[in-house]
Amino acid sequence: MSVGILGTKLGMTQIFSDEGVAIPVTVIQAGPCTVTQVKTKQTDGYFAIQVGYGEVKPKALNKPLLGHLAKSSAPSLRHLHEYRTDNSGDYSLGQEIKADIFSAGQIVDVIGTSIGRGFAGNQKRNNFGRGPMSHGSKNHRAPGSTGAGTTPGRVYPGKRAPGRLGGSRVTVRKLTVVRVDPERNILLIKGAVPGKPGALVNIVPAKQVGK
Numbered sequence: 001m002s003v004g005i006l007g008t009k010l011g012m013t014q015i016f017s018d019e020g021v022a023i024p025v026t027v028i029q030a031g032p033c034t035v036t037q038v039k040t041k042q043t044d045g046y047f048a049i050q051v052g053y054g055e056v057k058p059k060a061l062n063k064p065l066l067g068h069l070a071k072s073s074a075p076s077l078r079h080l081h082e083y084r085t086d087n088s089g090d091y092s093l094g095q096e097i098k099a100d101i102f103s104a105g106q107i108v109d110v111i112g113t114s115i116g117r118g119f120a121g122n123q124k125r126n127n128f129g130r131g132p133m134s135h136g137s138k139n140h141r142a143p144g145s146t147g148a149g150t151t152p153g154r155v156y157p158g159k160r161a162p163g164r165l166g167g168s169r170v171t172v173r174k175l176t177v178v179r180v181d182p183e184r185n186i187l188l189i190k191g192a193v194p195g196k197p198g199a200l201v202n203i204v205p206a207k208q209v210g211k
Helices: 062-072 123-127
Strands: 004-014 022-030 033-040 048-055 077-082 108-115 118-120 163-165 169-181 185-189 200-205
Touching: 004 048, 022 108, 022 200, 033 062, 033 077, 033 169, 123 163
Parallel strands: none
Antiparallel strands: 004 022, 004 200, 022 185, 033 048, 048 077, 108 169, 108 200, 118 163, 169 185
């Protein structure tokens, strides 16, 4: 298993290939992340490392978290995340993980929180069709029937209905790293990733499912 990195989405732009083709890319400030804990099979039952990202003032964190970070001499970090590894002996407390763990052309998965859209109706939230728009119709954007009548006499759980849209954990799989700037810890990833500019994202090597 390979570790990933935490970062901040900066926004989107486009770059041009050698052939002059425009490539839409998302710019991500990837790290640097500090190793705040090393887990081993002897002490924890599995191999993993915990990394921290996003330095803040110490008063923004509680005392237990500050004490935990002090063990690795790490600064006050807001975000902590754990990555499973095959052997955590390759990492040490206080070690920095930077954008150069990725390379151009590598396939990655990006995990983030989608933009919250607030309350949305069925047409926007679930891609439902609408009712007739002719004169006299009272069913333009109404949800319509939600189930049978006396039997079962209730709406089944999981029924698609209006409600909150967005603001949920989303994974976009198999995106390509177009360019890596190790000096500024910048990644250019082809396509869009979840969240708005300034949102926290987690970049990990792509998980290959199946053949």
